[in-house]
Protein backbone atom coordinates (compact mmCIF):
# COMPACT_ATOMS: atom_id res chain seq x y z
CA UNK A 1 0.00 0.00 0.00
CA UNK A 2 1.34 3.46 -0.76
CA UNK A 3 0.50 6.62 1.12
CA UNK A 4 1.55 9.22 -1.41
CA UNK A 5 -2.03 10.01 -2.42
CA UNK A 6 -3.44 10.20 1.13
CA UNK A 7 -3.26 13.46 3.11
CA UNK A 8 -0.69 13.56 5.94
CA UNK A 9 -1.99 12.93 9.45
CA UNK A 10 0.01 15.05 11.90
CA UNK A 11 -0.06 14.45 15.67
CA UNK A 12 1.28 16.15 18.78
CA UNK A 13 2.60 14.45 21.92
CA UNK A 14 2.79 16.34 25.19
CA UNK A 15 4.10 15.95 28.70
CA UNK A 16 2.12 13.10 30.28
CA UNK A 17 1.49 11.78 33.78
CA UNK A 18 3.11 8.45 34.74
CA UNK A 19 2.63 5.70 32.16
CA UNK A 20 1.22 2.60 33.83
CA UNK A 21 -0.35 -0.74 32.93
CA UNK A 22 0.37 -3.83 30.90
CA UNK A 23 0.54 -4.15 27.13
CA UNK A 24 1.48 -6.64 24.44
CA UNK A 25 2.98 -4.99 21.39
CA UNK A 26 2.20 -6.65 18.03
CA UNK A 27 3.95 -9.70 16.62
CA UNK A 28 7.53 -9.50 15.44
CA UNK A 29 7.76 -8.10 11.93
CA UNK A 30 10.81 -10.13 10.86
CA UNK A 31 9.25 -13.41 12.00
CA UNK A 32 5.85 -12.54 10.49
CA UNK A 33 7.34 -12.01 7.01
CA UNK A 34 9.32 -15.23 7.27
CA UNK A 35 6.37 -17.31 8.50
CA UNK A 36 4.33 -16.30 5.44
CA UNK A 37 7.19 -16.86 2.99
CA UNK A 38 8.29 -20.23 4.40
CA UNK A 39 4.65 -21.28 4.71
CA UNK A 40 4.24 -20.50 1.01
CA UNK A 41 7.37 -22.54 0.15
CA UNK A 42 6.21 -25.57 2.15
CA UNK A 43 4.01 -28.51 1.42
CA UNK A 44 0.85 -28.63 3.55
CA UNK A 45 -0.60 -26.10 5.95
CA UNK A 46 1.21 -23.56 8.11
CA UNK A 47 -0.76 -22.04 10.98
CA UNK A 48 0.50 -18.73 12.31
CA UNK A 49 -0.70 -17.10 15.51
CA UNK A 50 0.22 -13.59 16.63
CA UNK A 51 1.04 -12.44 13.09
CA UNK A 52 1.78 -8.72 12.79
CA UNK A 53 -1.14 -7.34 10.79
CA UNK A 54 0.81 -4.26 9.73
CA UNK A 55 1.01 -3.00 6.16
CA UNK A 56 4.53 -4.36 5.54
CA UNK A 57 3.49 -7.91 6.42
CA UNK A 58 0.10 -7.66 4.67
CA UNK A 59 1.99 -6.77 1.48
CA UNK A 60 4.07 -9.92 1.88
CA UNK A 61 0.86 -11.94 2.36
CA UNK A 62 -0.52 -10.45 -0.88
CA UNK A 63 2.65 -11.28 -2.77
CA UNK A 64 2.52 -14.90 -1.53
CA UNK A 65 -1.03 -15.13 -2.92
CA UNK A 66 0.09 -13.64 -6.23
CA UNK A 67 2.79 -16.34 -6.36
CA UNK A 68 0.27 -19.14 -5.94
CA UNK A 69 0.01 -19.86 -2.21
CA UNK A 70 -3.35 -19.93 -0.42
CA UNK A 71 -3.12 -17.38 2.39
CA UNK A 72 -6.14 -16.85 4.64
CA UNK A 73 -6.88 -14.87 7.78
CA UNK A 74 -8.70 -17.30 10.04
CA UNK A 75 -8.99 -15.17 13.19
CA UNK A 76 -7.47 -12.20 14.99
CA UNK A 77 -3.74 -12.34 14.16
CA UNK A 78 -4.30 -15.99 13.12
CA UNK A 79 -3.40 -16.99 9.56
CA UNK A 80 -3.28 -20.17 7.52
CA UNK A 81 -0.96 -20.70 4.56
CA UNK A 82 -1.17 -23.62 2.13
CA UNK A 83 2.15 -23.62 0.34
CA UNK A 84 3.29 -24.61 -3.13
CA UNK A 85 6.58 -26.30 -2.11
CA UNK A 86 10.21 -25.27 -2.70
CA UNK A 87 10.64 -23.69 -6.18
CA UNK A 88 6.90 -24.04 -6.76
CA UNK A 89 5.94 -20.37 -7.19
CA UNK A 90 3.63 -19.60 -10.12
CA UNK A 91 4.18 -16.71 -12.50
CA UNK A 92 2.44 -13.70 -10.87
CA UNK A 93 -0.05 -11.86 -13.07
CA UNK A 94 0.37 -8.56 -11.24
CA UNK A 95 3.42 -6.59 -10.05
CA UNK A 96 4.39 -7.42 -6.46
CA UNK A 97 3.99 -4.19 -4.46
CA UNK A 98 5.90 -4.20 -1.16
CA UNK A 99 4.88 -0.69 -0.11
CA UNK A 100 7.40 0.56 2.47
CA UNK A 101 9.00 -2.80 3.28
CA UNK A 102 12.64 -3.61 2.57
CA UNK A 103 12.37 -6.99 4.30
CA UNK A 104 9.34 -8.22 2.35
CA UNK A 105 10.82 -7.08 -0.95
CA UNK A 106 14.34 -8.44 -0.49
CA UNK A 107 13.31 -11.79 0.99
CA UNK A 108 10.74 -12.43 -1.73
CA UNK A 109 13.36 -11.52 -4.36
CA UNK A 110 15.43 -14.38 -2.94
CA UNK A 111 12.51 -16.82 -3.00
CA UNK A 112 11.56 -15.81 -6.57
CA UNK A 113 15.20 -16.03 -7.75
CA UNK A 114 15.09 -19.81 -7.27
CA UNK A 115 11.97 -20.30 -9.42
CA UNK A 116 11.71 -20.26 -13.25
CA UNK A 117 9.33 -17.29 -13.26
CA UNK A 118 9.42 -13.57 -13.94
CA UNK A 119 8.12 -11.08 -11.39
CA UNK A 120 7.94 -7.29 -11.18
CA UNK A 121 8.92 -5.81 -7.80
CA UNK A 122 7.77 -2.36 -6.75
CA UNK A 123 7.18 -0.23 -3.68
CA UNK A 124 6.54 3.29 -2.45
CA UNK A 125 8.86 6.28 -2.92
CA UNK A 126 10.90 5.31 0.16
CA UNK A 127 11.43 1.72 -1.00
CA UNK A 128 12.17 2.86 -4.56
CA UNK A 129 15.07 4.89 -3.17
CA UNK A 130 16.67 1.98 -1.27
CA UNK A 131 19.59 -0.10 -2.62
CA UNK A 132 18.65 -3.49 -4.12
CA UNK A 133 22.04 -4.31 -5.73
CA UNK A 134 23.17 -5.78 -2.41
CA UNK A 135 20.60 -8.56 -2.92
CA UNK A 136 20.66 -8.74 -6.71
CA UNK A 137 24.45 -9.32 -6.84
CA UNK A 138 24.36 -12.72 -5.08
CA UNK A 139 21.06 -13.69 -6.74
CA UNK A 140 22.64 -13.12 -10.18
CA UNK A 141 25.55 -15.38 -9.16
CA UNK A 142 22.92 -18.03 -8.46
CA UNK A 143 21.48 -17.68 -11.97
CA UNK A 144 18.70 -15.08 -11.62
CA UNK A 145 18.76 -12.17 -13.99
CA UNK A 146 17.45 -8.62 -13.78
CA UNK A 147 15.36 -7.48 -16.75
CA UNK A 148 14.63 -3.80 -16.34
CA UNK A 149 15.20 -1.73 -13.22
CA UNK A 150 15.45 1.78 -11.88
CA UNK A 151 18.84 3.49 -11.55
CA UNK A 152 21.46 1.27 -9.85
CA UNK A 153 19.14 -1.74 -9.68
CA UNK A 154 16.47 0.12 -7.72
CA UNK A 155 12.72 -0.55 -7.90
CA UNK A 156 10.66 -0.94 -9.96
CA UNK A 157 12.47 -3.95 -11.33
CA UNK A 158 11.81 -7.17 -13.19
CA UNK A 159 13.49 -10.30 -11.88
CA UNK A 160 13.82 -13.44 -13.96
CA UNK A 161 14.29 -16.39 -11.62
CA UNK A 162 16.85 -19.09 -12.41
CA UNK A 163 15.78 -22.18 -14.32
CA UNK A 164 18.65 -24.16 -12.73
CA UNK A 165 19.72 -22.24 -9.63
CA UNK A 166 23.31 -22.71 -8.47
CA UNK A 167 24.44 -23.05 -4.87
CA UNK A 168 27.05 -20.44 -3.93
CA UNK A 169 29.35 -19.50 -1.10
CA UNK A 170 28.68 -15.85 -0.36
CA UNK A 171 30.31 -13.41 2.06
CA UNK A 172 27.84 -10.64 2.83
CA UNK A 173 29.51 -7.23 2.32
CA UNK A 174 27.55 -5.71 5.26
CA UNK A 175 25.85 -7.28 8.27
CA UNK A 176 22.37 -7.71 6.82
CA UNK A 177 19.80 -10.37 7.61
CA UNK A 178 17.94 -9.36 4.44
CA UNK A 179 20.91 -10.18 2.19
CA UNK A 180 21.64 -13.41 4.08
CA UNK A 181 17.98 -14.46 3.95
CA UNK A 182 17.60 -13.69 0.24
CA UNK A 183 20.58 -15.96 -0.54
CA UNK A 184 19.30 -18.76 1.71
CA UNK A 185 15.77 -18.59 0.26
CA UNK A 186 17.17 -18.81 -3.28
CA UNK A 187 19.48 -21.60 -2.07
CA UNK A 188 16.45 -23.69 -1.11
CA UNK A 189 15.90 -24.34 -4.81
CA UNK A 190 19.56 -25.08 -5.65
CA UNK A 191 21.13 -28.54 -5.52
CA UNK A 192 23.99 -28.92 -3.00
CA UNK A 193 24.99 -26.60 -0.20
CA UNK A 194 24.51 -22.83 -0.22
CA UNK A 195 26.79 -21.10 2.27
CA UNK A 196 26.60 -17.57 3.65
CA UNK A 197 29.43 -16.09 5.70
CA UNK A 198 28.87 -12.93 7.70
CA UNK A 199 31.62 -11.18 9.67
CA UNK A 200 29.08 -9.69 12.10
CA UNK A 201 26.15 -11.95 12.99
CA UNK A 202 22.79 -10.52 11.94
CA UNK A 203 19.37 -11.68 13.19
CA UNK A 204 18.99 -15.43 12.64
CA UNK A 205 15.22 -15.85 12.33
CA UNK A 206 15.49 -17.29 8.81
CA UNK A 207 17.90 -19.98 9.96
CA UNK A 208 15.80 -20.88 13.02
CA UNK A 209 12.59 -21.01 11.01
CA UNK A 210 14.10 -23.00 8.14
CA UNK A 211 15.11 -25.62 10.71
CA UNK A 212 11.60 -25.52 12.18
CA UNK A 213 10.13 -26.24 8.71
CA UNK A 214 12.47 -29.22 8.20
CA UNK A 215 15.49 -27.87 6.31
CA UNK A 216 19.01 -29.03 7.04
CA UNK A 217 20.89 -25.88 8.03
CA UNK A 218 24.00 -25.55 10.16
CA UNK A 219 25.29 -22.32 11.67
CA UNK A 220 28.80 -22.14 13.14
CA UNK A 221 30.78 -19.25 14.66
CA UNK A 222 33.13 -17.48 12.25
CA UNK A 223 35.85 -15.09 13.47
CA UNK A 224 35.14 -12.89 16.47
CA UNK A 225 31.50 -11.94 15.87
CA UNK A 226 30.52 -13.73 12.66
CA UNK A 227 28.70 -16.83 11.51
CA UNK A 228 28.95 -19.36 8.69
CA UNK A 229 25.58 -20.75 7.63
CA UNK A 230 25.33 -23.82 5.40
CA UNK A 231 21.96 -24.82 3.93
CA UNK A 232 21.42 -28.10 2.09
CA UNK A 233 19.32 -27.33 -0.97
CA UNK A 234 16.12 -28.86 -2.31
CA UNK A 235 14.64 -30.00 1.02
CA UNK A 236 10.98 -30.80 1.33
CA UNK A 237 9.69 -28.14 3.69
CA UNK A 238 6.64 -29.12 5.70
CA UNK A 239 3.99 -26.69 6.90
CA UNK A 240 4.44 -25.96 10.59
CA UNK A 241 2.90 -24.07 13.47
CA UNK A 242 4.44 -20.66 14.16
CA UNK A 243 3.74 -18.61 17.28
CA UNK A 244 4.97 -15.06 16.70
CA UNK A 245 6.35 -13.38 19.84
CA UNK A 246 5.94 -9.64 20.44
CA UNK A 247 8.34 -7.47 18.46
CA UNK A 248 11.26 -6.11 20.53
CA UNK A 249 11.71 -3.31 17.99
CA UNK A 250 8.11 -2.19 18.68
CA UNK A 251 8.42 -2.79 22.44
CA UNK A 252 11.31 -0.31 22.34
CA UNK A 253 8.85 2.62 22.08
CA UNK A 254 6.67 2.05 25.19
CA UNK A 255 9.81 0.86 26.98
CA UNK A 256 11.78 4.08 26.38
CA UNK A 257 8.62 6.12 27.06
CA UNK A 258 8.29 4.42 30.47
CA UNK A 259 11.94 5.16 31.25
CA UNK A 260 11.71 8.89 30.51
CA UNK A 261 8.21 9.77 31.80
CA UNK A 262 8.54 10.37 35.53
CA UNK A 263 6.82 7.87 37.83
CA UNK A 264 6.08 5.32 35.07
CA UNK A 265 5.78 1.58 35.70
CA UNK A 266 4.87 -0.49 32.62
CA UNK A 267 4.77 -4.22 31.91
CA UNK A 268 5.33 -5.53 28.37
CA UNK A 269 4.51 -9.19 27.77
CA UNK A 270 5.92 -11.87 25.44
CA UNK A 271 8.76 -9.69 24.13
CA UNK A 272 11.12 -11.70 21.95
CA UNK A 273 14.58 -11.95 23.50
CA UNK A 274 16.59 -13.55 20.69
CA UNK A 275 20.12 -12.34 21.62
CA UNK A 276 20.65 -11.02 18.09
CA UNK A 277 17.83 -8.49 18.75
CA UNK A 278 18.53 -7.31 22.29
CA UNK A 279 21.29 -4.71 21.88
CA UNK A 280 18.92 -1.91 22.93
CA UNK A 281 18.04 -3.57 26.23
CA UNK A 282 21.76 -4.14 26.99
CA UNK A 283 22.51 -0.50 26.20
CA UNK A 284 19.63 0.91 28.24
CA UNK A 285 20.67 -1.20 31.23
CA UNK A 286 24.20 0.22 30.90
CA UNK A 287 22.58 3.66 30.99
CA UNK A 288 20.95 2.82 34.31
CA UNK A 289 17.50 1.70 33.12
CA UNK A 290 15.33 -0.39 35.42
CA UNK A 291 14.21 -3.27 33.19
CA UNK A 292 13.26 -6.53 34.93
CA UNK A 293 12.79 -9.70 32.92
CA UNK A 294 10.54 -12.60 34.02
CA UNK A 295 8.32 -15.37 32.59
CA UNK A 296 11.06 -16.49 30.22
CA UNK A 297 9.85 -19.08 27.69
CA UNK A 298 10.46 -20.11 24.12
CA UNK A 299 8.75 -21.25 20.97
CA UNK A 300 10.25 -22.63 17.75
CA UNK A 301 13.70 -21.54 18.87
CA UNK A 302 12.64 -17.94 19.63
CA UNK A 303 12.78 -17.03 23.33
CA UNK A 304 10.49 -14.43 24.91
CA UNK A 305 10.01 -12.79 28.30
CA UNK A 306 7.92 -10.27 30.19
CA UNK A 307 9.56 -6.90 30.84
CA UNK A 308 8.76 -4.57 33.75
CA UNK A 309 10.10 -1.09 33.08
CA UNK A 310 10.24 1.73 35.60
CA UNK A 311 11.15 5.37 35.06
CA UNK A 312 14.89 5.73 35.59
CA UNK A 313 17.65 8.33 35.72
CA UNK A 314 19.74 7.58 32.66
CA UNK A 315 23.39 8.42 31.99
CA UNK A 316 25.26 8.72 28.69
CA UNK A 317 27.23 5.72 27.41
CA UNK A 318 29.33 4.67 24.44
CA UNK A 319 27.70 2.04 22.21
CA UNK A 320 30.30 -0.06 20.33
CA UNK A 321 29.92 -0.59 16.56
CA UNK A 322 29.79 -4.39 16.84
CA UNK A 323 26.50 -4.06 18.72
CA UNK A 324 24.82 -2.37 15.75
CA UNK A 325 23.34 -5.48 14.05
CA UNK A 326 21.55 -6.46 17.28
CA UNK A 327 19.80 -3.08 17.57
CA UNK A 328 19.91 -1.63 14.07
CA UNK A 329 16.27 -0.43 14.12
CA UNK A 330 16.48 0.90 17.68
CA UNK A 331 19.02 3.74 17.41
CA UNK A 332 16.29 6.31 16.75
CA UNK A 333 14.52 5.69 20.02
CA UNK A 334 17.85 5.16 21.81
CA UNK A 335 18.80 8.67 20.66
CA UNK A 336 15.63 9.91 22.40
CA UNK A 337 16.62 8.13 25.63
CA UNK A 338 20.13 9.60 25.24
CA UNK A 339 18.69 13.12 24.98
CA UNK A 340 16.96 12.66 28.38
CA UNK A 341 20.09 11.12 29.95
CA UNK A 342 22.77 13.06 31.82
CA UNK A 343 25.96 13.21 29.76
CA UNK A 344 27.14 12.29 26.29
CA UNK A 345 26.05 9.17 24.41
CA UNK A 346 28.24 8.09 21.50
CA UNK A 347 26.75 5.56 19.06
CA UNK A 348 29.36 4.15 16.72
CA UNK A 349 29.22 2.40 13.34
CA UNK A 350 25.79 3.54 12.14
CA UNK A 351 26.42 3.57 8.36
CA UNK A 352 23.56 1.13 7.68
CA UNK A 353 21.09 3.68 9.11
CA UNK A 354 21.56 5.71 5.93
CA UNK A 355 19.78 3.11 3.76
CA UNK A 356 16.63 2.41 5.75
CA UNK A 357 13.13 3.85 5.15
CA UNK A 358 14.85 7.25 5.40
CA UNK A 359 18.44 8.36 5.99
CA UNK A 360 17.98 7.65 9.68
CA UNK A 361 21.28 9.21 10.72
CA UNK A 362 20.28 12.60 9.32
CA UNK A 363 16.59 12.27 10.18
CA UNK A 364 17.31 11.33 13.82
CA UNK A 365 19.74 14.21 14.22
CA UNK A 366 17.19 16.60 12.70
CA UNK A 367 14.44 15.25 15.00
CA UNK A 368 16.58 16.01 18.05
CA UNK A 369 17.92 19.39 16.86
CA UNK A 370 14.49 20.80 16.08
CA UNK A 371 13.59 20.03 19.71
CA UNK A 372 16.61 21.76 21.19
CA UNK A 373 18.96 18.78 21.66
CA UNK A 374 22.66 19.08 20.78
CA UNK A 375 23.65 16.29 18.40
CA UNK A 376 26.56 15.73 16.07
CA UNK A 377 27.18 13.27 13.25
CA UNK A 378 30.85 12.43 12.90
CA UNK A 379 31.47 10.01 10.02
CA UNK A 380 29.24 7.07 10.89
CA UNK A 381 28.89 7.95 14.56
CA UNK A 382 26.15 9.91 16.29
CA UNK A 383 26.91 11.88 19.44
CA UNK A 384 24.01 13.11 21.59
CA UNK A 385 24.54 15.58 24.45
CA UNK A 386 22.08 14.53 27.16
CA UNK A 387 20.93 17.35 29.43
CA UNK A 388 18.49 15.37 31.58
CA UNK A 389 15.54 17.05 29.84
CA UNK A 390 14.41 18.04 26.34
CA UNK A 391 12.94 21.40 25.43
CA UNK A 392 10.57 20.19 22.67
CA UNK A 393 8.37 22.56 20.64
CA UNK A 394 9.65 21.14 17.35
CA UNK A 395 7.85 19.88 14.25
CA UNK A 396 9.50 16.61 13.20
CA UNK A 397 9.70 15.54 9.55
CA UNK A 398 9.04 11.79 9.42
CA UNK A 399 10.26 11.16 5.81
CA UNK A 400 7.90 8.17 5.27
CA UNK A 401 9.61 6.49 8.24
CA UNK A 402 7.50 4.81 10.94
CA UNK A 403 10.32 4.72 13.46
CA UNK A 404 11.01 8.46 13.21
CA UNK A 405 7.31 9.13 13.84
CA UNK A 406 7.11 6.85 16.89
CA UNK A 407 10.43 8.05 18.34
CA UNK A 408 9.39 11.70 18.08
CA UNK A 409 6.02 11.00 19.73
CA UNK A 410 7.78 9.18 22.59
CA UNK A 411 10.07 12.19 23.03
CA UNK A 412 7.08 14.53 23.29
CA UNK A 413 5.64 12.57 26.24
CA UNK A 414 8.46 13.79 28.48
CA UNK A 415 9.67 17.04 26.88
CA UNK A 416 9.11 20.48 28.41
CA UNK A 417 6.93 21.59 25.47
CA UNK A 418 4.94 19.39 23.03
CA UNK A 419 6.53 17.67 20.03
CA UNK A 420 4.65 17.46 16.74
CA UNK A 421 5.17 15.00 13.88
CA UNK A 422 4.15 15.88 10.34
CA UNK A 423 2.70 12.45 9.46
CA UNK A 424 1.76 9.38 11.48
CA UNK A 425 0.49 7.32 8.51
CA UNK A 426 3.60 5.14 8.21
CA UNK A 427 3.28 3.87 11.78
CA UNK A 428 0.74 1.43 10.30
CA UNK A 429 3.56 -0.41 8.51
CA UNK A 430 4.89 -1.97 11.73
CA UNK A 431 2.74 -0.98 14.74
CA UNK A 432 -0.85 -0.21 13.66
CA UNK A 433 -2.13 0.16 17.26
CA UNK A 434 0.73 2.31 18.50
CA UNK A 435 -1.38 5.38 19.23
CA UNK A 436 -4.28 3.65 21.08
CA UNK A 437 -1.87 1.35 22.95
CA UNK A 438 0.26 4.27 24.14
CA UNK A 439 -2.89 6.18 25.10
CA UNK A 440 -4.06 3.18 27.15
CA UNK A 441 -0.82 3.48 29.15
CA UNK A 442 -1.46 7.20 29.74
CA UNK A 443 0.23 8.90 26.78
CA UNK A 444 -1.24 12.25 25.79
CA UNK A 445 -1.54 12.75 22.05
CA UNK A 446 -3.74 15.25 20.24
Ligand SMILES: O=C(O)C1=C[C@@H](OP(=O)(O)O)[C@@H](O)[C@H](O)C1
Pocket residue numbers: 029030031103175176177178179181203328329352
Ligand atom coordinates in the same frame (compact mmCIF):
# COMPACT_ATOMS: atom_id res chain seq x y z
O1 LIG B 1 15.72 -9.35 8.08
C1 LIG B 1 14.94 -8.58 8.66
O2 LIG B 1 13.82 -8.94 9.04
C2 LIG B 1 15.40 -7.20 8.93
C3 LIG B 1 16.73 -6.89 8.81
C4 LIG B 1 17.29 -5.55 9.06
O3 LIG B 1 17.66 -4.99 7.83
P1 LIG B 1 19.08 -5.28 7.12
O4 LIG B 1 19.12 -6.68 6.66
O5 LIG B 1 19.11 -4.33 5.94
O6 LIG B 1 20.11 -4.95 8.16
C5 LIG B 1 16.30 -4.63 9.77
O7 LIG B 1 16.71 -3.30 9.67
C6 LIG B 1 14.90 -4.78 9.22
O8 LIG B 1 14.00 -3.97 9.93
C7 LIG B 1 14.41 -6.20 9.35
Ligand SMILES: C=C(OP(=O)(O)O)C(=O)O
Pocket residue numbers: 100101102103104329356357403430
Ligand atom coordinates in the same frame (compact mmCIF):
# COMPACT_ATOMS: atom_id res chain seq x y z
C1 LIG C 1 14.34 -1.10 8.42
C2 LIG C 1 13.11 -1.52 8.68
O1 LIG C 1 12.34 -2.33 7.88
P1 LIG C 1 12.51 -2.73 6.35
O2 LIG C 1 13.96 -2.79 6.02
O3 LIG C 1 11.81 -4.04 6.27
O4 LIG C 1 11.79 -1.69 5.55
C3 LIG C 1 12.45 -1.18 9.97
O5 LIG C 1 11.36 -1.71 10.22
O6 LIG C 1 12.99 -0.37 10.76
